[in-house]
Amino acid sequence: MSPGLTPGFGAAMNDDEPADFHREPSGSFIAPLGRALAILSSFPPQERWLAVSDIALRTRTPVSTAARLLKSLAVLGYVRHCEQRRKYRLTAAVLSLGYAANTNTVIQQAALGGMRALAQEGGVCVVLGSRDRLDVVVLESCRAENSQRAAAPDPAIPVGTRLSLAESPMGWALLAALPKLEHQYLLDSLERRQKREWPRVRRRLSEAIFQVHEKGFCTSLSEWDSEISVVAAPLMVQGRAPMAVACIGHSAKMTRASIERNLGPRLIGLVEGLQEAGFLEEHDGHVRY
Numbered sequence: 001m002s003p004g005l006t007p008g009f010g011a012a013m014n015d016d017e018p019a020d021f022h023r024e025p026s027g028s029f030i031a032p033l034g035r036a037l038a039i040l041s042s043f044p045p046q047e048r049w050l051a052v053s054d055i056a057l058r059t060r061t062p063v064s065t066a067a068r069l070l071k072s073l074a075v076l077g078y079v080r081h082c083e084q085r086r087k088y089r090l091t092a093a094v095l096s097l098g099y100a101a102n103t104n105t106v107i108q109q110a111a112l113g114g115m116r117a118l119a120q121e122g123g124v125c126v127v128l129g130s131r132d133r134l135d136v137v138v139l140e141s142c143r144a145e146n147s148q149r150a151a152a153p154d155p156a157i158p159v160g161t162r163l164s165l166a167e168s169p170m171g172w173a174l175l176a177a178l179p180k181l182e183h184q185y186l187l188d189s190l191e192r193r194q195k196r197e198w199p200r201v202r203r204r205l206s207e208a209i210f211q212v213h214e215k216g217f218c219t220s221l222s223e224w225d226s227e228i229s230v231v232a233a234p235l236m237v238q239g240r241a242p243m244a245v246a247c248i249g250h251s252a253k254m255t256r257a258s259i260e261r262n263l264g265p266r267l268i269g270l271v272e273g274l275q276e277a278g279f280l281e282e283h284d285g286h287v288r289y
Contacts, residue, residue: 045160049087113268115142124249136163166190169232170244173207177234216268229254
């Protein structure tokens with residue numbers, strides 16, 4: 001499976017607006033800062049170099065504005081400009097910010113052990129993600145140690161991959177667990193993005209949300225790729241950003257029956273353990289594994 005090509009599993013940045021800074025009602029919102037952050041977020045893992053016109057299109061920013069912001073970001077050391085290519089790329093300065101956020105997340109640290117065990121025992125790729133505007137960003141990704149040597153290795157979803165909130169099981173799981181006001185706000189934003197596709201997307205999204213409420217997880221069986229299935233569950237820890245955990249594997253071994261009997265309950269067990277760890281850490285400052 002190619003995360004960059006499979007609908008729902010690729011970088012979600014496109015010509016849709018990646019942020020709602022044009023419609024921000026708060027008088028304290030600084031639009032140029034919002035545009036600069038949107039520019040930094042417009043670089044997907046699959047494309048290292050982007051032209052000014054590409055960035056302007058992805059962020060719905062005028063080309064002249066995007067060019068000025070990119071020059072400022074280059075001066076600050078967050079992007080690098082190549083005169084021969086006439087394109088920009090992110091630098092290690094942005095990576096250091098990501099690492100700082102990544103390594104200091106207690107829940108992520110607590111999740112890795114359980115994720116590795118589930119990946120190894122289930123023969124799947126296990127990923128942890130959090131919402132970034134209308135996408136889900138993969139924060140951690142684990143798969144079985146012998147997967148790369150196998151004849152049919154488990155699918156790999158690299159850290160940093162952006163998934164559509166409306167068309168990925170991780171996005172569905174997150175939406176199912178959000179408070180009503182935030183849930184509705186995101187649905188309205190997704191409807192503006194999806195436009196003509198919204199009736200179809202909304203039906204599938206509603207089915208998945210019902211599944212989460214009924215079973216604790218939602219599934220996608222061979223929907224975008226005949227060889228790939230996904231099961232995802234929300235991870236909600238008080239005082240922390242909503243997250244989701246998903247298992248991604250080959251449809252031959254991730255059948256509906258095997259998910260219902262084994263993988264789904266084990267995924268819920270992992271989530272409940274992390275929620276308990278987060279609760280204890282919140283109250284006494286220590287994570288219990």
